[in-house]
Amino acid sequence: MNVSVQWEGVYPALLTPFTANDELDLPLFETNLHAQLDAGVHGFIIGGSLGEASTLLNEEKIALLQSALGVAQGRVPVLVNIAEQGTKQAIARAREAEANGADGLMLLPPMRYPADARETVTFFKSVAEETTLPIMIYNNPYDYKIMTTVAMFAELSALPNIQAVKESTRDLTNVTRMRNAFGDRFKLMGGVDTLALEALLLGCDGWVGGLVDAFPQETMAIYDLVKAGQLAEALAIYRWFMPLLELDIHPKLVQYIKLAATATGIGSEYVRAPRLPLVGTEREQVLHVIKTAMANRPVLTTAQ
Template sequence: MIQWKGVMPAVTTKFTDNDELDLDMFAVNIKAQLDAGVHGIVLGGTLGEASTLEDHEKRTLTTETVKLVNGKVPVLINIAEQTTKGAIAAAQKAQDDGATGLMMLPPMRYKAGDHEVVTYFKAVANSTDLPIMVYNNPVDYKIEVTLDMFDDLLKCDNIQAVKESTRDISNVTRIKNNFGDRLKIMTGVDTLALESLLMGADGWVAGLVCAFPAETVAIYELQKAGKIKEALEIYRWFLPLLELDINPKLVQNIKLAEVHTGIGTETVRAPRLPLSGAEREHVLSVIKTGIKNRPTLPDYKNL
């Protein structure tokens, strides 16, 4: 059972200088997330450089994270595959490796039609006991999972949540009106997070949380407790940093921010390269300004 609520970091994958998994730094970051009070961990998403990971690396990340969280929060791994067969195999491995649930994208590369997408999701859902969050991001992945498609998908009991990344804030209300609590909503866009939560989203699959875990969880807990003004104050401070997530180089941006908060390195896997030149200077100035003006947080864990 997964409680689809709260803040679930889409964590970055840490690499050593010789391009292997850096499990020591990975553990430092996961500990910081848990200490801040996150409600779940999502592995191998866009931020986790999923497309560059070998199968055995995904499995290592899953088993290591399951050990690190030690039952405190659910561990989800993203499925981003090109074939139905590959997706079913990935779901089976995730289950074998101790994952609590799956985040799942539509088929990769091939622009599948609506019926093909629904058939793909259902085939995977019917092959596993793990609960599934459908990642709906038509902006980046060019396939939209519509309300009509969800109507069909929800015949599978283990399709339980959506990572709502359409960028259309009114979609939160449409989902609530159509499905009530049957489809839980985890907002997936950092720059629309508080807005989505206030419209009724259940939680936030977050990006900048990788570098700023406490601030992210504080926003969620404050709005949940009805302290909107306090949540808004932190969110307004946070927005220039959150905008680093809505960028083709979000991985490099967020990893650079992790360096400056002491819980990461900026090593990425090629073809990605660390930021350089004017681009790097701009991102650094956003990070440094954010850190300089970092708000004092209330005791958000005991509201």
Template sequence: MEVKWKGVMPAVTTKFTDNDSLDLEMFRLNIQAQLEAGVHGIILGGTLGEASTLKEEEKGTLIKETVKLAADKVPVIINIAEQRTDDAVQASAKAAEYGAHGLMILPPMRYKATDRETMTYFKTIADSTHLPIMIYNNPVDYGIEVTLEMFEELLECGNIEAVKESTRDVSNVTRIRNKFGDRLKILCGVDTLAMESMLMGADGWVAGLVCAFPRETVAIYELIRSGRLSEARQIYRWFMPLLELDISPQLVQNIKLAEVATGIGTENVRPPRLPLSGAERQRVLKIIDEAMASRPVLPEYKPAYP
């Protein structure tokens, strides 16, 4: 199916059982909650998905399960974050074989590549696949910035279509739009800047806290889309303490605790990650508990149009 790079695309967590195998029952429950809320795509195998700890067969299982659940209602995107270019090409081919509809690609993270090396890496992957691609631009966490000048060359590859914009500079949305118009779709990748980015013209939101709060997340997007800004702002203000849990090295543990609170996840993480403990666990639980106690009643937000 065609990937329309817009709307809310959850970067879903990977669910594990107490004995560290894939918890497909809970995974299916969460994906179903996302689809019922009205998300516009599903992204697998990112940081939130603990991709670096997943075996190849586990990634394949998750893609195939999600493709089956999505049933061509929304596209399924897989994250590519391999260190070797050959491995990234092979992972892209496997994603297509398993039925994924698109790719989100990170630059190599364990080596601070030059601009030329980064572009060659991206272009080699793009030239190897028919799948559409979203470049993940996150210099804050991953140390490599994909500049506008780099995008100008990368867009020579017809299947590079979108950017997950995580520079944390909202004005970059305007710079991208001024330079490339609609040729490069923009999805905000920072939960705490989502509304601001969409008001400045971003096409959507690759979201984290959506894993626990899918309806609230989609409501914000749809209300903005329909011009109901006051209603969107009210939900966003309630959401902000939770959204700040996404901009933390422990974002996986934080968001999984939130999933427990809403009944669509467990807090099991895969080592070397460990569940939160002590004062930090209590701090996060307090934020979640306060949000649950004041959780807003949502207006009807789903559009009558597709």
């Protein structure tokens, strides 16, 4: 029985923990999931950019899905990210996720090939038509070089299971463009940590987070305070959080955020090649950011 996806609240883009032998560390994965649930997150996303999707085997993605479903126990939806080079492969992964109990999908445009607007829309439609699962389109032209425009979403709006957008264009005016064009037809989820509070204030329904993997309580506090209209309290936490949130917009975001999750006791530094763990000055610089923040963690205000 699938859990209904509301496309609201905080959805961690989960890290994929590995052992020293480069195998999935499912016990540590579940430790992180429990920390997220204890903080009150609203859903899980498996195998995104932070989850090192491009290095995961299909059977590993299914193992992560089954582990997350076991922890969630129907309390929050579990989404699987689909990031494939070919339409046929993307359809196969979507069907596989649905068959194994996923509650929804996050869907990226074609990988590696810079598809034009017609090709991108056709790709999204082709996947959506082959699954009954609700879908969030990941709109991130900064990293993936394909912009899903308002005109393209107008075509996609004909498919009822394309329901949400991870808004990672880094152009905050796009939130207003989408609202002006579609009202509430698409749920909008802010997808850039360093713009998260602003995206929520502009009307995003939720936040797909990265540093939530290491700091779930602080992430949830910001979201809850914004939704309660306690903006001064939210801003105080956000300003404290910003040096950490900036770790999310670097090519080594996986290593940086894994180091943060290690520091807070809910992750490890192991990454999968070609990524390598941080060393030397770079590691010390990132650790300094993390340790400074942890030494000054704010007393969290409860939303009223």
